[in-house]
Amino acid sequence: MNELSAALPVISARKLVKSFPMANGAELKVLRELEMQIHESEMVAIVGMSGVGKSTLLHCLGLLDSPTSGEITYRDDSRTWRSSDLSEEDRCRLRNHFIGFVFQFFHLLPDLDVLENVLLPTFISQETGEWNKKRSQFEARGESLLERVGLKGRERQAPGTLSGGERQRVAIARALMLSPKLLLCDEPTGNLDSRTSESIHQLLRELHQDLSTSILVVTHDPDLASRADRRLQMIDGRFRSESDNQQVTDSS
Numbered sequence: 684m685n686e687l688s689a690a691l692p693v694i695s696a697r698k699l700v701k702s703f704p705m706a707n708g709a710e711l712k713v714l715r716e717l718e719m720q721i722h723e724s725e726m727v728a729i730v731g732m733s734g735v736g737k738s739t740l741l742h743c744l745g746l747l748d749s750p751t752s753g754e755i756t757y758r759d760d761s762r763t764w765r766s767s768d769l770s771e772e773d774r775c776r777l778r779n780h781f782i783g784f785v786f787q788f789f790h791l792l793p794d795l796d797v798l799e800n801v802l803l804p805t806f807i808s809q810e811t812g813e814w815n816k817k818r819s820q821f822e823a824r825g826e827s828l829l830e831r832v833g834l835k836g837r838e839r840q841a842p843g844t845l846s847g848g849e850r851q852r853v854a855i856a857r858a859l860m861l862s863p864k865l866l867l868c869d870e871p872t873g874n875l876d877s878r879t880s881e882s883i884h885q886l887l888r889e890l891h892q893d894l895s896t897s898i899l900v901v902t903h904d905p906d907l908a909s910r911a912d913r914r915l916q917m918i919d920g921r922f923r924s925e926s927d928n929q930q931v932t933d934s935s
């Protein structure tokens with residue numbers, strides 16, 4: 684990585700607006716000219732009250748939904764993509780290779796076993812013939828990720844036979860399968876008890892230290908938020924960050 688790429692964010696949002704139409708014909712403006720950026724290898728926590736727009740933002744950043752206006756820029760070591768200028772092929776590629784998504788409710792496929800769930804991104808990204816050629820390589824990576832998240836020996840189990848914490852570990856392994864630049868986690872422990880949550884937080888912190896993946900995590904957990912490199916508080920459809928608070932204090 685050269686100095687220039689180290690200085691540039693892996694993802695940035697400019698004047699991001701997302702509105703939803705309401706039944707009465709009015710529109711609900713959820714994101715209001717939101718600005719943000721995440722740098723290489725950074726772990727950033729988003730906090731904010733329920734309904735403030737955190738999931739909406741992650742869905743837009745993760746290309747699961749489109750912003751009403753504004754722009755999102757994605758950048759890796761060799762290329763830059765702008766959300767206003769993406770082909771359908773670019774969208775699929777970014778969604779699959781650039782971004783890993785971890786949801787509150789795991790979203791594992793019940794009819795696939797644990798290893799097959801982890802391999803899902805590879806099924807989506809490859810032609811069948813190509814996939815068959817790389818099968819052993821993909822399986823080896825899937826098995827090694829499962830070992831990394833503490834699930835060695837569980838490869839052939841059905842997700843339904845795992846505990847909530849174990850399911851989230853599978854979902855984390857799946858999200859990392861294609862080595863994304865950015866991991867988006869939407870309340871990854873929102874559905875888990877406090878002890879299990881702590882072990883998932885520990886895992887996310889370890890992965891963040893081991894890998895160069897940037898992590899953006901929405902959380903209500905003060906402990907996880909306090910250990911992130913940066914915290915962004917969402918209020919009224921945009922961020923009030925700690926550094927904003929600092930600047931206010933510095934200039935007063």
Ligand SMILES: Nc1ncnc2c1ncn2[C@@H]1O[C@H](COP(=O)(O)OP(=O)(O)O)[C@@H](O)[C@H]1O
Binds near residue numbers: 735
């Ligand atoms: N698809 C949608 N259609 C209409 N309204 C939506 C949709 N998705 C989210 N909203 C509304 O947007 C607001 C923000 O929701 P959300 O992003 O889920 O909040 P958070 O994740 O911070 O709890 C809420 O008022 C919610 O009802």
Ligand SMILES: [Mg+2]
Binds near residue numbers: 739869
């Ligand atoms: Mg949410």
